[in-house]
Amino acid sequence: MSTEVQIEISQPQRLRALKSAGAVAILVVAGVVSGGIFSRVHARQELTAWTQAQAIPTVVTVTPQHTAASQSLVLPGRLAAFVNAPIYARVSGYLHAWYADIGTQVKAGQLLGLIDTPDLDEQLQQAKADLQNSIANEKLAATTARRWTEMLKQDSVSQQEADEKTADLLARQATVEANEANVRRLEALESFKRITAPFDGVVTARKTDVGALIDAGSGSGPELFAVSDAHQLRVYVSVPQSESAAIHPGMTATLTVPERPDMRFDAKLVDTDHAITPSSGTLLVQLAVDNRAGLLFPGEYTEVHLALAGNAHGLMIPASALIFRQSGLQVAVADAQDHVQLRHVSIGTDLGTQVEIASGLQPEDRVIDNPPDSLAQGDAVRVASTEKVAATPAAHDAEQTHG
Template sequence: MSSEATLHSSEKLSKRGLRLAGLVVAVVLVAVVVIGLITRATQASSLKTWTDEQAVPTVNVVMPEPGKTGPVLDLPGRLEAFIRAPIYAQVSGYLKDWKTDIGAPVKSGELLGEIDTPELDQQLVQARADLASAKANSELAGTTAKRWQAMLGSDSVAQQDVDQRTSDYTAKVALMNAAQANVDRLVAAKAFARIVAPFDGVVTARDTDVGALINAGGGTGPQLFVVSDIHQLRVYVQVPQSYGPSIRPGSTAVLVVPEYPGREFHAKVIATSNAVNANSGTTLVQLLVDNTDSALMPGAFAHVRFSLPVDGTALRVPASSLIFDNAGLRVATVNDGNKVAFKKVSILYDYGKSVEIGAGLQAGDRVIDSPPDGIKDGDAVKIASEDATAKPHEKA
């Protein structure tokens, strides 16, 4: 009896333990399921939050700021001699010889060449002979007039005869003066047979040679020599109309020529035409550059760089912030509600990496740099770094 009771008691305990273990397993399974559902719900909520956050684009913003230096206007220019004089013949003949060739420095009055003038020489001989004849006739007429004037006191001649002799003397004096003037004219013309330099300078052209037929051109015939004063050079530049008011007499510019890479020459504006060419829309500006070392040559091409004054009303932004589409040229800004607001702008000057805005922006605007594709007016955005709103962009 005792062993049977013990066995029955053990079976009861075993069944109770199994039921307890099953209950524990069921509780564990329910807990796992509940935890899994809670985790999944949390992850779904986090994913939705992350997705919503990713839907709002993150942008970099810059603050437009005034430029510290003005733009540089680079224009082509041409160099001309300070004074340039083409020398023409004023008498006809044959070139007897020339004394100076191209590149030779000359002084004022120095002989460049000489013309042989046989025809003019003969005219001068004839004119001097005519002058001698006129002088002789004048002297004879003067002597005759004096004698007739003396005889008038004795009433031996008529007053009419005396007047005729006096008038004849006056006419002969006039003929003598005319002959003298003709001689002086030919002597002056003969002086032009000597071709001389009109000022100190350099012979920049010689377009004649010994034995060449010379015709007095008076500026219309071929030039014989060209003398140029190149201790200073004039620089002529066509400046666009919009920049004309910024370039006035007294302002300076830098010249760069191809034959001296890396070297700069400084010029000064001395005059402007104060008129706009209707065909090109430009105004002519004249500068003066020192050339005491004769490094620059007249007729050469040069780059002329003007440093324009700073426009205090203009603002600079990166070129990457510009948007050009069917709505025109715009920039995207971020308003106080962190939403996109497009603004139309106009470029005053392009510096390459940055641009100067003439109108459309305010100094406090937050401009989006490299705006994302598809961004629209009113879209919400997130600023990459709040510090960026306080930092102006780095200019190129």
């Protein structure tokens, strides 16, 4: 009897213990589940924050710099002889001899070559014979005219006959003058058998040789010689239209050539062609440089350094900071809160890797260099700790080059 009572008493206690253990297990499972959910939410929030932070671009800014009081404009130039004369033949024949080869220093009137002209020689002899014949006929006509004039005074001949003899004399005189002119023409051509230097200089080309056939009548053959005066050289430079207003005669410039990098040559601007070439948008400028030392050669490439007055209000920035969009030319500026402000700007001078901004920027602006293509107004950016300083024209003359 007592055993049954004990069994009935112990069963509810066991049930209560089981219920307590189940409740604890449920609480543990709920804690684990809630903890996992919380950690996942937290991780997702951290991932979102990290993604948003990584979406903010890191940029490098540059500080605009004022342009120097004077800036050097470097342009390619071409050297040319002050005087260059290709010498062609005026008479046909064969080259008898040449007396000056390339590189020979010659004086004005010095003999360069001699042409054999047998046809021309015979024409001159014939012309001289015709002249002698016409002179003899003129003398006879003069004697006849005098006689008929005397006879007319004695009424031995008619006035008509006397006038005919006088007119014949005038015709004979005109024939003499024509033959004399023909002889002078052929003698002038004979003088062209001697090919001479037109001025002091150096022979830069000889394109003929002994025995070569020379046909002066074709007009399509090459020149026989070329003589250049290189004591002074001309320098031709194409200046961009944007810089043409600063170009004026009397300006000074310096030249450099690749084969003599440590030497500079002084040049003076002579004049311009006063016209902008439509195909290139440039102004042709001519300078003169003294070459009495003979260190420069016609046809050489040279770099021309022109000193131009700087723009007091211009600001220099790298060309890589420019943004080309449909709305126009812009630059991106980082404000005090590191947000992007897009500024419309205008270029004063394009110097290759550097550009001079005429309007749209302030000296204190932080200009973003190499801005991303997706950068928009108001975007947040992360500014790198180190800021670059835009190069000034005085520091980078070599970069200020127009091709």
